[in-house]
Amino acid sequence: MLHIVFYFQVHQPFRLRRYRLTEIGNLGNYFDEELNKNIINKISEKCYLPANNLLLDLIEKYDGTFKVSFSITGTLIEQLRQYRPDVLDSFRALAKSGGVEFLGETYHHSLSSLFDEDEFLEQVRMHSQLMEDQFGVKPTTFRNTELIYNNKISDLVSELPQFKIILTEGADKILKWRSPLYAYKTYTKKHLLLLKYYRLSDDIAFRFSDKGWVEHPLNVGKFVDWIMNLPMIENTGKKLYLNLFMDYETFGEHQWSDTGIFEFMKHLPEHILKKKFVCFNWPCETEDSLNYEPEALSIPDPISWADTERDLSAWLSNSMQWNSMKTFYKLLDEIKARGRTDLLDAARKLSTSDLYYYMCTKYFQDGDVHKYFSPYSTPEDAYIYFMHVLTDMEKKLEEQTWP
């Protein structure tokens, strides 16, 4: 039996303004409200609303046999609450439909797992609370920001006993000869691991509309053939999991509506559900369906789903990223140590990984992707203005005492 596990990442950061050096100490707003509002509106119209409607239709049509999972960040929920309550309602409708599992992650989509363990646990707890408040669910599956994972992260997640499963990237360097279709366990065997099948995931997320791709245009028939021809021969009756993980913005934003991406998704379930031995599953159902003892994987070095390297280099490969990140976590520590809860909310918004991603200076193909997502013309600009904001916050911390 092959279980298809869809997980969509739903996230938008709070983008920063070009905070001028001369504004430091002026108590200005750090965030580009106009830009953030425009982006939320644009993505709501192009992606969230049409995609939510489509999924809701599919869930109702297939009467519980079509299942997907979402990881929605706190930074997006806050912006939806502010700018698009109608979109938040449509996510709630999906939650009520019973066809969606909501996953746990850090509230701010941060890299805190690498720099500040207490902050990491706190942000995950904040996120779980948010899921309960917004959608009435308690997440039991964990996915870290950008699917970043190593052994240390499984240790950290062990401190949050509600989580049974962790999702991460099926990177070649950790799998070697193994197949990402099996379920695995963390090195301590405390959690199940589901690994992204990156080839088929990225066929949808990145290559779908790429006219230079030999398989373009991709249609449902072809895609389902690929699934049916996956090396299941080696399957000796063991349950397999095809993990299709991608940004939710794939639908309508990264791949525009006119590429046929919505049509593709609309017809995928009927083709899949016609086949024998294939079904849709949530990550949280893995344990119940398992019929073998999974192999434990030890992953000492962090992996992620980003760029061709599948490592941390998108956020931590140059001196600007390191200096800003280290300075930020030092500041966050200081804010907590002084009990300045008034600064905590704005500070945590600066932990969002995107802000460091904008400072990335890698070139070639990935550089294009970075440029596409960045509101700045150069990585240096992203750094300069981020540092001004940090400086302003440092100043507030020093100059006022709270309360």
Added chain:
Amino acid sequence: MRILMLSWEFPPVMTGGLGMACYGMTKALLSMGIEVDLIIPTNEEVYFPLRKPEDADLMPVVFTDPLKKKKFGKKINIHSLVEGAKYLDMAYFTTGRRTFKEIWREEILEGIKNTTSLEFLFDILSKDGPFFPEVRNYTAKAVNIAKQLNYDLIHAHDWLTYPAASLIKTLSDKPWISHIHSTEFDRAGGAGDSRIHNIEYMGMHLCDKIIAVSGYTSNIIMEKYMADRNKIKIVHNAFVVEEAGKPKKRIFKEPTVAFIGRITLQKGPDYFLKVARKVLQKEKKVRFIMAGKGDMERGIIHHSASMGMGTKFLFSGYLSRQELESILSAADIFVMPSVSEPFGIAPLEAMSYGTVAIISKQSGVAEIIENAYKVDFWDIDRIVSIILDLIKNPEKLKQMSQSSVEEVTKIQWKEAARKIFDVYSECLKN
């Protein structure tokens, strides 16, 4: 007396000190009753007839091509004219299937009898590279305009205007003064572009008089360009202080040290970075600001981040004139570690805000300022100890700040203009 002034910058069109210097001296010359016809890089064939001191601010304009005037009406936007000029390239010379060479022969050289000596200039200008298309454009335009004007002598600022000046002199046989604000040796920090050297060399040798902005520059002119010592007159720049000694508006409560200028090799930004690091090793409560843009900016940003100075070393990114003034006002100490600075007007501006200046000895401004620390640009330890000393002795800093303001108020363009007038008179006597 009427001067044909050729310049690459004039407010509001400027990127550096040249525009400020031209403005200051022109206004002072106008107050002395001297008339100026100014040609700067503009998209259209226009010149600026300046007759009264206030004209330096009002910038009255005359179209030499009456058809074009209709298009713009009386009021034109200087910004848009000059912005356009930046992007003009060879296309300007190839419209109507005429090449630069044809225009050169038929228009520019029209009326010049012996053209063989100017062939080499044509060869240099025909090549491509930064500034060259713009210089070709400017040259063709300035020559055409000059043919229609009456003037007593030509006053040309820096190499960009020398091709035009040399042709105009050949046509009009009027005296030509080359004003040297910087040389390729200063800008490149080494050999530089040989074509620019050729043009500078030509400008210094074909002209009748040379005005150097400092003794430092005069030495370079004599040593590197072998110009005739008797042709050179040193006239230091001055500075128009609008309101000296305004109360400082701090950004940081910590002592603030600023570098303000282009982030290029000539200005020594890498020395400033090394100074910052050493100061911060001894004293944590200091902020460093690097304000400006330039080809070394990216490298300096990455290098500074790798030093782990957190938020102690900040960059301005692109900044407006107003922001620049705010930073000058916020800074306690201004460092100009220029490798080679013919004059350097920035320290004067900093001083007018009560900011204490530490300036490179390799600069012209060091020759006229008393109340500033003068250092070798490479002497990082000395700059570090001066900064630490000032931080530890706020009284000394305050005293130095006050005397900076007092001194800079005394530097007037009037005196410089008088010296320039002497050069004019001498030229016209012969």
